[in-house]
Amino acid sequence: MDREQYNQVIKAIGKRDLFAQGDEAYAYGALLAGCRFFAGYPITPATETAEVMSLLLPRVGGTHIQMEDEIASMGAVIGASLAGVKSMTVTSGPGFSLMQENIGYACMVEAPCVVVDVQRSGPSTGQPTEPSQGDIMQARWGSHGDYEIIALSPNSVQESLNLTIECFNHSERYRNPVLLMTDGEVGHMREGITIPDYGEYEVHEREKPRKPAGEYVPFLPEEGKVPRIADFGCGYHTYLTGLTHKPSGLPATDDAAVHTRLVTRLARKSPKILTSSPELKNSTWTTLRPPSSVTGSPLEQLRMRLRSCVPKVGKSAIFD
Amino acid sequence: MGAQVKKILVPEMNLGQLFHKVREAVGHDTEVTKLSRIGGVMHSPQEIIEALKN
Numbered sequence A: 001m002d003r004e005q006y007n008q009v010i011k012a013i014g015k016r017d018l019f020a021q022g023d024e025a026y027a028y029g030a031l032l033a034g035c036r037f038f039a040g041y042p043i044t045p046a047t048e049t050a051e052v053m054s055l056l057l058p059r060v061g062g063t064h065i066q067m068e069d070e071i072a073s074m075g076a077v078i079g080a081s082l083a084g085v086k087s088m089t090v091t092s093g094p095g096f097s098l099m100q101e102n103i104g105y106a107c108m109v110e111a112p113c114v115v116v117d118v119q120r121s122g123p124s125t126g127q128p129t130e131p132s133q134g135d136i137m138q139a140r141w142g143s144h145g146d147y148e149i150i151a152l153s154p155n156s157v158q159e160s161l162n163l164t165i166e167c168f169n170h171s172e173r174y175r176n177p178v179l180l181m182t183d184g185e186v187g188h189m190r191e192g193i194t195i196p197d198y199g200e201y202e203v204h205e206r207e208k209p210r211k212p213a214g215e216y217v218p219f220l221p222e223e224g225k226v227p228r229i230a231d232f233g234c235g236y237h238t239y240l241t242g243l244t245h246k247p248s249g250l251p252a253t254d255d256a257a258v259h260t261r262l263v264t265r266l267a268r269k270s271p272k273i274l275t276s277s278p279e280l281k282n283s284t285w286t287t288l289r290p291p292s293s294v295t296g297s298p299l300e301q302l303r304m305r306l307r308s309c310v311p312k313v314g315k316s317a318i319f320d
Numbered sequence B: 001m002g003a004q005v006k007k008i009l010v011p012e013m014n015l016g017q018l019f020h021k022v023r024e025a026v027g028h029d030t031e032v033t034k035l036s037r038i039g040g041v042m043h044s045p046q047e048i049i050e051a052l053k054n
Helices: A003-013 A022-033 A047-060 A070-082 A093-109 A136-141 A157-174 A256-268 B018-026 B045-053
Strands: A017-021 A037-040 A063-066 A087-091 A113-121 A127-131 A150-152 A177-183 A190-194 A285-288 A301-304 B007-012 B031-036
Touching: A003 A022, A003 A047, A017 A022, A022 A047, A022 A087, A022 A113, A022 A157, A022 A177, A037 A047, A037 A070, A047 A063, A047 A087, A070 A087, A070 A093, A070 A113, A087 A093, A093 A113, A093 A136, A093 A177, A113 A157, A136 A150, A136 A177, A150 A157, A157 A177, A157 A190, B007 B018, B007 B045, B018 B031, B031 B045
Parallel strands: A037 A063, A037 A087, A087 A113, A113 A177, A150 A177, B007 B031
Antiparallel strands: A017 A190, A113 A127, A285 A301
């Protein structure tokens, strides 16, 4: 994301100070983070994000596609991501259920992508126009097998924009799907927001392989635990499968050691989100000072609000 | 039940899933330990006995 691309986004949006709803802010945040592909299927209360993306993406050289359902939407997002384009989809509970299979696939093939879930009341089609926070456990455990997920949760329209950018950064940094677990209340709430200036926010660009094509091993990290991605079509050989695979990417489904090594790496590659991110670290604890006229006393409350639905402190909150 | 036993071991063929529900249910009554195994090879009886001893 260079200054020219940033200016293009601002021109498409129109201005930097806006009166916007959460659903619009997810779209603005995505564009500011460099998202240039969106695939989705309309659903209340998430449709407005798709509308904004369909309007603005073509103006910044991106692609919007409405798919036949949420399963296909998630598939398109994974494909676009592995072709080298930052990608996102938006849905609500019923669609989030359908996406679970492909979210697991994205974890296994390590496809960076962002899924925004504007939660509504379930189970099933439930109450389309009523907000809920009923998909939290599904965010953590929705797809089968052992995997780690990063899930952030905004409480205002400004934070909806900021955390969407952060979702993209985490997805690229850790090569993992990242969920923005918001709800119909925040999605349809309107507030004044300010779009950050160029340079005021971080954009993590995808790290390309350092090794030449002949020496590239798709799932062997060059350093740390996250392998670098050779985008489809860039001249490197790569192989993707949901089956347990060796570092070469080729399946090896009956070898306990290969499976254990792969899944353990996947489960532990993004260990310190909560403590490593300034955005999350500095804002987890908030002091509330209700005016004394309301409470009758200068009562000071301390509340803890998790911006991450799957808090990770230490090695791994879930598996260690 | 947690208060009636010294320790609860949860052998699972995953990285720790039912373990969390067991720990949630017994609270601080007793120690809950997981014995995770993935990759398709089942726990052996010896492995479970050893884990219970430790």
